Amino acid sequence: MEPLFYIQTIVIKNVFLSFGINFINFLFPVILIPFYISVFGITNYGLIAICISLINYIAVINDYSWSILGPVKIGQIGENTSALNHYISTVINTKLVLLIPSFVLLFLFIQMYSGIHSNAVLCLSLFVMLFSRSQNSHWIFIGLNKVNVYFIINSVFKISTIVTVLLFIKQRESFQFLFFILGFFDSMIFIFSLLYLYLKCDYSYTFTPFKNIFQELQNGFKMFLTNLTICSILNSGTLILGLFFESKIIGIYSVAEKIIMLCKHTIGVLFQGVFPKICKLGIANIKELNHNLRLIFKSYLVLYSFGTLILIFFSKQIIPFLSSENIEESSRYLVLLSPIPLIASLNQSAYMSLVLHEKKNIYFSGYFIGLLLNIILSFTLTYFFQVEGMIATLILTELFITLFLNYNTLTHKYLNFFNRYD
Secondary structure, eight states: OOOOOHHHHHHHHHHHHHHHHHHHHHOOOOOOOOHHHEEEHHHHHHHHHHHHHHHHHHHHHTTTTTHHHHHHHHHHHOOOHHHHHHHHHHHHHHHHHHHHHHHHHHHHHTHHOOOOOOOOHHHHHHHHHHHHHHOOOHHHHTTTHHHHHHHHHHHHHHHHHHHHHHOOOOOOOOGGGGGHHHHHHHHHHHHHHHHHHHHHHHHOOOOOOOOOOHHHHTTTHHHHHHHHHHHHHHHHHHHHHHSSHHHHHHHHHHHHHHHHOOOOOOOHHHHHHHHHHHHHHHHTTTHHHHHHHHHHHHHHHHHHHHHHHHHHHTTTHHHHGTHHHHHHHHHHHHHHHHHHHHHHHHHHHHOHHHHHHOOOHHHHHHHHHHHHHHHHHHHHHHHHHHHHHHHHHHHHHHHHHHHHHHHHHTTTTOHHHHHHHH
């Protein structure tokens, strides 16, 4: 059995490395927002925001459930190289199969946005970008406990992306080539990750029979639906607003939304750090498990409450870091959106408890009902109350999911992490 200090050291290291990876993956486009707006203008930036949301939304099909279930499976396989090669190849092959519905869906979505489908070069670049996103290999390195290697590979090519964009994208019309650059360097991350596995981990590609691909899809289906729901909620704001309003309004809103998404992204980073420790505790010792979940809940309450106050009182100071245009409107949207990270953070303890106790139907039901609520309210409230209606929808959706998950844990004898007794 590994010493507790060693386990804690690994957890802390993975938290910081995962934070670094997520920081670069998510923050680097945020860092480029001032550049996008100054070169392309707020209207073209709104179009870019719609494209990014489209890619994020559809790419969840290729991510499926492996970002969460993949590392667990690799941990179960252990040192069995043959089984590990078989599993990684199965996932890669399944992702390639999933490209077919992904491309079809992207084509259909493009037809809904005139600013995109009227630009053939931009359309083609989105397909390149989606292909590059289809083979994210971060989950493999988490499972192998080699996050530091992926951190280096990811950092090199993301920084290369930033440098390339700053050096070669200088004309207002050149925004249509942006996704070619992003897609190329994302593909390089996968290629070099695979090369490392081949040279250092004895990885060898194997063909996967279709029945195994189908079985893999079955195994992660409910988790995929949960991920799809979460992704839909994250990206629905920009996509639905894009159907109602011109790109300039989307650009103004997106500046504020990006800050909120960055704050929400920290929840996922913290999850990657604390969830392995929670898994090691398991459900054998309910009292110790509940103690840790309770501690997480209270810590998130304090941390994200403080963050909410910062967003409210310093919104006009935060927005100029991203955009010098329409500061008043973007800062107002930021204030209205500010409760979302806090609300979302308070369902994490309940979510982890439900996952550990294998109550998949509960958290799936919560997210799925939340998705239906989100879709209905999005179109209804946006039609009557414009951007403010969309913001209200996002808050109500997050509030419903958090209340649903916590209610289903706190009313259960063993799931209730505020229960201090066995």
